[in-house]
Amino acid sequence: MSADLTGRRALVTGGASGIGEAIARAFAGAGAEVTVADLNAEGADRVATEIGGRAWAVDLSDTPALRELTLDVDILVNNAGIQHVSPIEQFDPERFSFMLRLMLEAPFLLIRAALPGMYARGFGRVLNVSSVHGIRASEYKSAYVTAKHGLEGLSKTTALEGGPRGVTSVCIDPGYVRSPLVEKQIADQARSHGIAEEEVLETVLLKDAAIKRLVEPAEVASLALWLAGPDAAMVTGASYTMDGGWSAH
Ligand code: NAD
Numbered sequence: 001m002s003a004d005l006t007g008r009r010a011l012v013t014g015g016a017s018g019i020g021e022a023i024a025r026a027f028a029g030a031g032a033e034v035t036v037a038d039l040n041a042e043g044a045d046r047v048a049t050e051i052g053g054r055a056w057a058v059d060l061s062d063t064p065a066l067r068e069l070t071l072d073v074d075i076l077v078n079n080a081g082i083q084h085v086s087p088i089e090q091f092d093p094e095r096f097s098f099m100l101r102l103m104l105e106a107p108f109l110l111i112r113a114a115l116p117g118m119y120a121r122g123f124g125r126v127l128n129v130s131s132v133h134g135i136r137a138s139e140y141k142s143a144y145v146t147a148k149h150g151l152e153g154l155s156k157t158t159a160l161e162g163g164p165r166g167v168t169s170v171c172i173d174p175g176y177v178r179s180p181l182v183e184k185q186i187a188d189q190a191r192s193h194g195i196a197e198e199e200v201l202e203t204v205l206l207k208d209a210a211i212k213r214l215v216e217p218a219e220v221a222s223l224a225l226w227l228a229g230p231d232a233a234m235v236t237g238a239s240y241t242m243d244g245g246w247s248a249h
Contacts, residue, residue: 002030002222002225002229003030003225003226003231004030004031004229004230005027005032005075005225005228006030006031006032007031008027008031008032008074008075008228009032009073009074009075010033010073010074010075010076010077010228011034011035011037011056011071011076011077011110011114012024012027012034012035012037012077012079013037013038013060013078013080013106013110014037014079014080014081014129015034015036015037015044015047015048015077015079016036016038016040016042016043016044016046016047017038017040017043017179017180018177018179018180018181018217019079019129019177019179019217020036020038020077020079020080020129021036021043021047021217022217022218022220022221023077023127023129023221023224023225024047024048024053025047025050025051025221026218026221026224026225027224027228028051028053029051030225032228033053033054034048034053035048035053035055035056035073036048036051036054036056037055037056037058037060038055038056038057038058038080039057039058039059039060039080041055041057044056045057060080060102060106060110061098061101061102061106063101066106066109066110066113069109069110069113070113070116070117071110071113071114072117073117074118074124074125075124075125075126075228076111076125076126076127077127077128077129077224078107078111078126078127078128078129079127080103080106081102081103081129081144081181082099082102082103082181083144083181083184083185084099084141084143084144085140085141085185086140086142087139087140088142091142091143095143096142096143099147100147100150102147103144103147103148103151104147104151104154107128107151107154108154111154111158111169114126115158115162115167118162118165118166118167119162119165119166119167121166122165122166123166124162124166124168125167125168125169125227125228126158126162126167126168126169126170127169127172127224128151128152128154128169128170128171128172129171129174130151130152130155130171130172131144131148131173132173132175132241132243132246132247133145133148133149134148134149134151134152134171135149135152135173135239135241135247136247155170155171155237155239156169156237159236159238160237162236163236168233168235168236169236169237170232170235170238170239170240171238171240172220172223172224172227172240172242173241173242173243173247174215174220174241174243175215175241175242175243175246175247176206176209176214176215176243176246177214177215177216177220178214178215178216178217179217182205182214185205186201186205189204206244206246208249209243209244209245209249210245210248211244212244213244215242215243215244219242220242223240227240
């Protein structure tokens with residue numbers, strides 16, 4: 001999928017790694033001016049330098065600092081996220097609220113900061129990188145599942161409010177994507193179950209998938225590029241899964 005994003009300004013959170021990095025690269029390749037926002041200042045600088053964009057070193061879990069923000073962007077990609085796996089009764093409450101700040105409150109505050117400019121120009125694209133866990137639950141991922149389900153609701157509400165003023169909002173719901181986040185999850189599960197990483201892939205992560213491989217970050221970026229481009233003007237309030245059939249099971 002391709003699109004011409006010449007003249008568009010895009011902000012990609014979590015753009016220093018994995019899916020966000022692939023999206024930042026795809027958008028820059030399509031002509032957009034891209035700002036790479038990430039906690040990892042060095043990584044953001046590296047990607048921004050390579051794609052001719054800007055870096056913004058920011059801790060998006062520090063939500064009070066985002067309340068007065070104004071964002072002058074045409075395309076906002078809410079992508080930064082983390083995973084934590086623990087049964088609810090043992091889940092650290094501090095970590096739960098930290099994950100909700102990063103993965104739900106920060107996207108709300110960034111959308112809030114970007115909408116006035118988008119409305120003034122009569123154009124805006126909000127892409128929320130949710131997950132299949134935004135539409136399906138899994139045990140031990142309470143904060144992640146809760147944040148992603150919330151993000152789906154936020155995205156739909158943004159679509160309803162923004163539609164009449166030229167702003168679309170969608171969720172991208174990947175299955176398991178080959179990124180540092182998932183590579184760590186595979187290594188952790190292999191260690192805790194005492195099995196090989198390939199076995200974790202086959203028997204846990206991809207058990208319910210029709211296509212037994214991880215999604216590549218570039219494949220998610222290709223979908224994001226189409227969603228940000230002119231051919232997706234009527235796509236809003238929707239969620240796009242890319243999960244090799246995992247959620248169809
Ligand atoms: P990743 O770990 O490769 O990248 C996440 C990026 O977010 C990193 O660069 C990290 O530094 C940044 N980040 C983390 N905390 C931050 C903070 N407080 N402030 C600013 N930036 C911060 O992960 P990924 O797999 O590319 O995941 C990106 C998004 O895709 C996440 O929202 C994740 O939930 C979602 N997702 C991933 C998968 C998958 O299988 N990898 C599947 C579905 C959805």
